[in-house]
Amino acid sequence: MPDFSEYKGVWVFCEQRDGKLMPTDFELVSEARKLADDLGTTVTGLLLGDKVEGLASELGGYGADVVKVCESPLLAHYTTDGYTKVVCDMVDKYKPEVLLIGATTLGRDLGPRCAARLHTGLTADATHLDIDTEKYVEYLRTSSTIDVDKQKFDYEDKNLKMTRPAFGGHLMATIICPRFRPQMSTVRPGVMQKGEFDEAKAKACKIEVEEVELTEADIHTKVISVEKAAKKLVDLIGADVIVSVGRGIASDVEGGLKIAEDLAETLGGVVGASRAVVDAGWIGADHQVGQTGKTVHPKIYVALGISGAIQHVAGMQDSELIIAVNSNPSAPIFEVADYGIVGDLFKIGPQLAAEIEAVKR
Numbered sequence: 415m416p417d418f419s420e421y422k423g424v425w426v427f428c429e430q431r432d433g434k435l436m437p438t439d440f441e442l443v444s445e446a447r448k449l450a451d452d453l454g455t456t457v458t459g460l461l462l463g464d465k466v467e468g469l470a471s472e473l474g475g476y477g478a479d480v481v482k483v484c485e486s487p488l489l490a491h492y493t494t495d496g497y498t499k500v501v502c503d504m505v506d507k508y509k510p511e512v513l514l515i516g517a518t519t520l521g522r523d524l525g526p527r528c529a530a531r532l533h534t535g536l537t538a539d540a541t542h543l544d545i546d547t548e549k550y551v552e553y554l555r556t557s558s559t560i561d562v563d564k565q566k567f568d569y570e571d572k573n574l575k576m577t578r579p580a581f582g583g584h585l586m587a588t589i590i591c592p593r594f595r596p597q598m599s600t601v602r603p604g605v606m607q608k609g610e611f612d613e614a615k616a617k618a619c620k621i622e623v624e625e626v627e628l629t630e631a632d633i634h635t636k637v638i639s640v641e642k643a644a645k646k647l648v649d650l651i652g653a654d655v656i657v658s659v660g661r662g663i664a665s666d667v668e669g670g671l672k673i674a675e676d677l678a679e680t681l682g683g684v685v686g687a688s689r690a691v692v693d694a695g696w697i698g699a700d701h702q703v704g705q706t707g708k709t710v711h712p713k714i715y716v717a718l719g720i721s722g723a724i725q726h727v728a729g730m731q732d733s734e735l736i737i738a739v740n741s742n743p744s745a746p747i748f749e750v751a752d753y754g755i756v757g758d759l760f761k762i763g764p765q766l767a768a769e770i771e772a773v774k775r
Contacts, residue, residue: 416593416594416595418511418595420509421509421510421511421595421596422455422456422509422510422511423450423455423456423457423458423508423510423511423512424446424449424450424453424455424456424457424458424510424511424512424514425446425457425458425459425460425505425508425510425512425513425514425596426439426442426443426446426457426458426459426460426473426478426513426514426515427460427462427501427513427514427515427516427521427524428442428443428459428460428461428473428481429516429518429520429521430461430462430463430466430469431520433463433465433466433469434469435469435472435473436516436518437603437608437651437652438516438518438521438601438603439459439473439516440473440476440608440609441516441601441603441604441605441606441607441608442514442515442516442601442606443457443459443473443476443477443478443609444476444477444606444607444608444609445514445543445601445606445607446477446478446512446514447476447477447478447609449512449543449544449545449574450477452545452546452549452572453511453545453572455511456479456480457477457478457479457480458478458479458480458481458482458508458510459473459478459480459481459482460481460482460484460501460504461473461481461482461483461484462484462485462489462497462500462501463484463485463489463490464485464486464487464488464489464490465485466483466485467483467485467621467623470483470619470621471616471617471619471621472611472616473619474615474616474617474618474619475611475612475613475615475616475619476608476609476611476612476615477609477615478619479619479620480619480620480621480622481619481620481621481622482504482508482622482624483621483622483623483624484500484504484624484626485623485626486500486626486628488628488629488630488632488633489626489628491637491640492520492524492637493633493635493637494523494524494527494635495632495633495634495635496628496632496633497524498524498527498528498531499628499632500626500628501524501528502528502531502532503627504624505528505532505596506532509595509596510596511595511596511597512574512596512597512598513528513596513597513598513599514543514598514599514600514601515528515598515599515600515601516600516601516603517538517539517540517600517601517602517603518603521600522538522539522600525538525598525599525600526538528598529598532596532598533594534591534594534595534596534597534598535589535591535594535597535598536598536599536600537576537578537589537591537598537599537600538578538599538600539578539579539600539601539602540576540577540578540599540600540601540602540605541577541578541579541586541601541602541605541705541709541728542557542576542577542605543574543575543576543577543599543601543606544574544575544577545572545573545574545575547567547568547569547570547571547575548569550567550575550588551567553577557586557728558586573590573591573592573597574590574591574597574599575588575589575590576588576589576590576591576597576599577589579705579706579725586705602708602709603651603708604650604651604708604709604710604711605709607711648684648685648686648698648700648701649684650684650686650700650701650703650708650710651708651709651710653683653684653710653712654682654683654712654713654714655678655681655682655683655684655712655713655714655715655716656678656683656684656685656686656703656710656712656714656715656716656730656733657674657675657677657678657681657683657684657685657686657716657718658674658685658686658687658688658703658715658716658717658718658720658730659671659674659685659686659687659688659691659697659718659719659720659759660687660688660690660691660717660718660719660720660721660726661688661690661691661719661720661721662718662719662720662721662740662741662759663691663696663718663719663759664694665760666760667696669760670718670719670759670760671685671696671697673718673759673760673763673764673767674718674763676763676764676767677716677718677763677766677767677770680767680770680771680774681714681716681770683712683714685697685701686701686702686703686710686730687701687702687703688702688703688704688720688723688726689702689704689706689707689723689725689726692707703726703729703730704723704725704726704728704729704730705725705726705728705729706725707729708729709728709729709730710729710730710733711732711733711734712730712733712734713733713734713735714733714734714735714737715730715733715735715736715737716737716738716739716766717730717736717737717738717739717740717747717751718739718759718763719739719740719741719759720738720740720745720747721740721742721745721746721747722738722740722745722746722747722748722749722750723746724746727746727747727750731750735752735753736750736751736752736753737751737752737753737754737755738750738751738753738754738755739754739755739757739759739762739763739766740754740755740756740759741756741757741758741759742756743756
């Protein structure tokens with residue numbers, strides 16, 4: 415085995431846009447804290463940008479021991495070349511054992527480029543992370559069909575176990591990187607639980623401003639301006655209430671979507687969907703909930719005509735309250751639902767909306 419004794423610590427690339435930290439940063443730092451505790455090491459946030467030092471201490475409140483700040487006017491806007499060079503320079507200098515990046519649009523561009531330059535592996539779009547093998551086995555026991563009691567596990571293994579959907583979400587694969595460091599993963603937004611903010615930890619966090627070696631010659635593209643698209647995408651991850659539709663609306667797609675929209679409006683929520691609905695082209699991909707869509711944790715999740723395939727359930731099972739409506743009394747969705755209604759969604763959906771409106775008056 416290679417000697418990795420010089421590689422220490424769990425690092426998180428902390429993304430900021432327009433001087434504001436992204437929600438994924440807090441999720442990843444919170445998860446990194448758990449991994450670092452299992453390794454007996456520290457959590458370091460890596461923050462790039464221009465005049466962003468003032469954002470750093472907030473990361474400490476979620477578990478970062480240190481935040482390394484890299485500032486330069488050339489980092490004001492994201493460029494693959496500029497950010498890759500600075501991140502790789504920092505990794506080469508400090509040698510973290512683990513580097514986590516949010517699987518945002520930016521992170522999905524940055525992660526592979528850094529991994530290639532650092533000559534290490536990258537697990538993309540991870541939905542679960544473990545260091546401690548015993549915790550990993552318990553995860554398998556509750557979240558897979560594997561008979562863990564018949565398997566052999568190395569309980570001394572301290573490699574990062576990175577689990578992600580594979581084969582279009584039909585399987586879950588756990589990947590390790592035993593021969594290279596750092597162990598890298600992009601992590602899907604919304605899947606990791608954000609910890610409670612601790613003001614004392616925020617004040618105790620060490621902020622270290624690093625010298626950046628970056629010139630215009632290192633960057634082969636130039637950002638002229640940043641234009642935000644006018645299209646409004648649904649915010650499933652931040653929603654408190656989600657009303658999702660499944661294949662059960664097939665007999666009247668427009669009618670089914672209208673019922674979901676009306677119920678969502680009544681509850682002050684947004685409309686989600688299963689993969690079957692998105693694949694059929696009935697609704698946009700930004701509405702998809704599940705392993706190949708978005709993982710959500712709303713206060714209320716209403717499933718209309720969704721059978722409850724394991725890939726969908728994995729993306730919504732941690733909702734605080736789940737209400738399922740399905741005409742099939744044996745639908746798997748009822749196994750995770752707090753309240754199950756067997757019946758026609760086209761009749762029950764409007765009735766639910768009407769009853770809720772009556773209570774609100």
